[in-house]
Amino acid sequence: MKSESANEIAAEAQITVRNLTLAYGSFVLMRDLNFTVKRGDVFIIMGGSGCGKSTLLRNMIGLIEPTEGEIFYDQANFTRADAEARRSFFRRFGVLYQSGGLWSSLTLAENVALPLEEYTDLSPVEIREIAFFKLALVGLNGFEDYYPSQISGGMQKRLGLARAIALDPEVLFFDEPSAGLDPISSRRLDDLILALRDSMGATVVAVTHELPSIFAIGNNSIFLDAESQTAIASGDPKELLAHSRNAKVREFLTRGEGRPDE
Amino acid sequence: MEAQTHSDDAAGVSLTTLDDATLVVQLSGAWRLQKSAAAVTPVLNALERSHVRTVRFDAKALSSWDSSVLMFLTKVTERCRQQDIVTEREGLPDGIRRLLELAEIVPEQEGAKPTTDRQSFLAQVGTTSTGFYISLSEMVRFLGEVTLAFVKLVRMRARYRTADLFLIIQECGPQALPIVTLISFLVGVIMAFVGAVQLRQFGAQLYVADLVGIAVVRDMGAMMTGIIMAGRTGAAFAAKLGTMKVTQEIDALITLGFSPLEFLVLPRMIALCLMMPLLCLYSDLMGILGGAAVGLWMLDLSWTTYYHQTVNAISLTAMFGGVFKSVTYGVLIALSGCLRGIQCGGSAAAVGEAATSAVVTSIVFIVAACGALSVIFYIIGV
Numbered sequence: 001m002k003s004e005s006a007n008e009i010a011a012e013a014q015i016t017v018r019n020l021t022l023a024y025g026s027f028v029l030m031r032d033l034n035f036t037v038k039r040g041d042v043f044i045i046m047g048g049s050g051c052g053k054s055t056l057l058r059n060m061i062g063l064i065e066p067t068e069g070e071i072f073y074d075q076a077n078f079t080r081a082d083a084e085a086r087r088s089f090f091r092r093f094g095v096l097y098q099s100g101g102l103w104s105s106l107t108l109a110e111n112v113a114l115p116l117e118e119y120t121d122l123s124p125v126e127i128r129e130i131a132f133f134k135l136a137l138v139g140l141n142g143f144e145d146y147y148p149s150q151i152s153g154g155m156q157k158r159l160g161l162a163r164a165i166a167l168d169p170e171v172l173f174f175d176e177p178s179a180g181l182d183p184i185s186s187r188r189l190d191d192l193i194l195a196l197r198d199s200m201g202a203t204v205v206a207v208t209h210e211l212p213s214i215f216a217i218g219n220n221s222i223f224l225d226a227e228s229q230t231a232i233a234s235g236d237p238k239e240l241l242a243h244s245r246n247a248k249v250r251e252f253l254t255r256g257e258g259r260p261d262e
Numbered sequence: 263m264e265a266q267t268h269s270d271d272a273a274g275v276s277l278t279t280l281d282d283a284t285l286v287v288q289l290s291g292a293w294r295l296q297k298s299a300a301a302v303t304p305v306l307n308a309l310e311r312s313h314v315r316t317v318r319f320d321a322k323a324l325s326s327w328d329s330s331v332l333m334f335l336t337k338v339t340e341r342c343r344q345q346d347i348v349t350e351r352e353g354l355p356d357g358i359r360r361l362l363e364l365a366e367i368v369p370e371q372e373g374a375k376p377t378t379d380r381q382s383f384l385a386q387v388g389t390t391s392t393g394f395y396i397s398l399s400e401m402v403r404f405l406g407e408v409t410l411a412f413v414k415l416v417r418m419r420a421r422y423r424t425a426d427l428f429l430i431i432q433e434c435g436p437q438a439l440p441i442v443t444l445i446s447f448l449v450g451v452i453m454a455f456v457g458a459v460q461l462r463q464f465g466a467q468l469y470v471a472d473l474v475g476i477a478v479v480r481d482m483g484a485m486m487t488g489i490i491m492a493g494r495t496g497a498a499f500a501a502k503l504g505t506m507k508v509t510q511e512i513d514a515l516i517t518l519g520f521s522p523l524e525f526l527v528l529p530r531m532i533a534l535c536l537m538m539p540l541l542c543l544y545s546d547l548m549g550i551l552g553g554a555a556v557g558l559w560m561l562d563l564s565w566t567t568y569y570h571q572t573v574n575a576i577s578l579t580a581m582f583g584g585v586f587k588s589v590t591y592g593v594l595i596a597l598s599g600c601l602r603g604i605q606c607g608g609s610a611a612a613v614g615e616a617a618t619s620a621v622v623t624s625i626v627f628i629v630a631a632c633g634a635l636s637v638i639f640y641i642i643g644v
Binding site: 104105116120122126129130133134136137139140141147148149167168192195196198199200201 | 295328329332333336337356357358360361364365366367368369607608609610611612
């Protein structure tokens with residue numbers, strides 16, 4: 001993959017990851033990851049189970065401190081930022097967690113309203129209106145006063161999305177957005193993600209191994225390989241499918257049909 | 263007709279009447295969610311007053327935008343719909359148009375709103391009473407199931423993991439020693455101190471040993487251990503089983519043919535029944551030591567005097583009574599903890615409620631059992 005000259009960060013890059021090493025104690029998952037995500041990209045983090053996709057995402061949103069290396073957002077160093085500066089980064093993030101991460105003691109509207117209460121000076125009435133609007137965007141109007149446990153799994157995903165977009169974030173992170181959804185709900189979620197990306201101009205970083213989603217939404221990607229502990233491919237997933245010479249990448253993107261010995 | 267003017271970077275709205283029937287709403291500047299949005303009221307008022315048939319949006323001067331613009335447009339559109347006014351969105355950026363369409367695409371679910379009827383006082387009393395009755399019958403049912411599990415245990419047919427049992431024994435036995443030591447010793451000290459102040463007035467300070475010894479061995483030791491274990495272990499049982507319920511671990515056990523009663527409840531009950539008497543005896547000892555500490559340093563009694571006075575005061579029957587009570591408390595704590603855990607709902611809040619309710623139930627039961635057993639012991643003359 002293409003790596004940048006050491007001290008220069010491309011201006012159009014929204015996210016720059018430099019020399020990142022992912023490890024749990026002495027167990028190293030990935031070494032020397034270098035990649036950039038451009039503004040407006042839908043960037044997919046691919047790879048087999050257990051190769052460190054979610055760990056990479058958790059590093060990027062600051063839930064885990066990187067063992068080595070740095071992450072930049074708009075040329076500002078996120079990894080070395082202090083707690084106060086971190087908050088201004090968090091203000092620009094929207095995260096959809098793998099298992100929802102919905103606050104079970106809050107109603108749907110309150111779930112969406114909480115980030116707004118924390119980060120804006122709007123009045124409670126205005127916040128409630130915005131929360132209702134965001135819920136309508138994901139098709140959950142009428143369910144505002146329900147609790148997350150009272151709605152279906154697909155609706156919970158959409159609620160997670162509504163909460164992620166509550167603050168009009170610049171970067172949206174998705175951890176397995178369509179896991180556990182039927183193909184149609186999964187497709188609708190992909191459409192929704194794309195529509196929101198297009199209209200809000202946000203950058204999307206998604207961890208997923210759902211092939212249909214990868215091809216439907218991704219225009220840039222990185223392929224992590226557990227064996228060699230590094231990224232073995234990057235670029236548009238559709239291009240990778242058409243042109244990649246790497247056997248592992250082909251095998252992954254064709255569900256094992258592209259294996260050279262078959 | 264210029265209604266308002268604004269500088270370039272601040273969010274602004276200006277209204278122009280094109281002809282009599284068309285109102286042009288011009289949006290300008292940077293719209294940011296951070297501050298309160300530009301007032302929508304003037305626009306709504308203008309719609310109210312005039313005979314506009316069409317509202318046209320114009321966003322040429324809009325430099326940047328986020329949800330605040332969407333909120334503004336939604337409100338205006340809503341009002342227009344009520345007054346049968348046509349809205350023209352051609353002047354808006356694509357992104358805004360798409361988001362507005364997205365928000366309108368799914369109609370509000372009919373009948374989806376939860377019914378929030380305010381109940382009358384009588385209805386509330388009724389609901390609470392039937393709720394109490396139902397919870398009572400659930401409790402009895404649970405008791406029955408546990409008894410059946412015990413019958414299986416006696417016939418050596420109960421299935422649970424011995425490793426689990428030992429782990430639970432360790433958690434609710436040895437690991438509880440520090441807190442039992444602290445509380446029991448201090449309760450002994452407090453009782454002796456209160457007694458000493460009174461008894462010293464007529465020179466009977468020696469009887470502090472009797473007072474502390476009898477109180478601790480008969481009741482306080484078991485009671486203290488019971489309440490400590492209700493807060494420490496009963497709550498832990500409820501939280502653990504509640505979380506297992508939330509994460510569907512209990513469902514997985516059931517579909518594999520394990521009875522949660524045997525697999526989860528039995529080992530906890532056995533562990534508490536084994537550990538409570540030991541903890542109770544230990545707590546008795548600590549309480550007496552606490553009393554002795556006061557006797558030695560405040561009342562200047564000697565070790566031997568205090569020891570003999572205590573040994574004369576307490577009987578083996580009294581000690582047996584205390585130990586019997588502690589076993590009863592152990593059963594009650596395990597029952598309440600496991601019952602509340604198994605009844606737990608499917609959310610984080612429900613786990614918290616289960617733990618709270620487990621402690622409250624255990625303590626109520628412990629106090630009730632203490633009273634009942636004391637009366638029974640009195641009648642049969644123990």
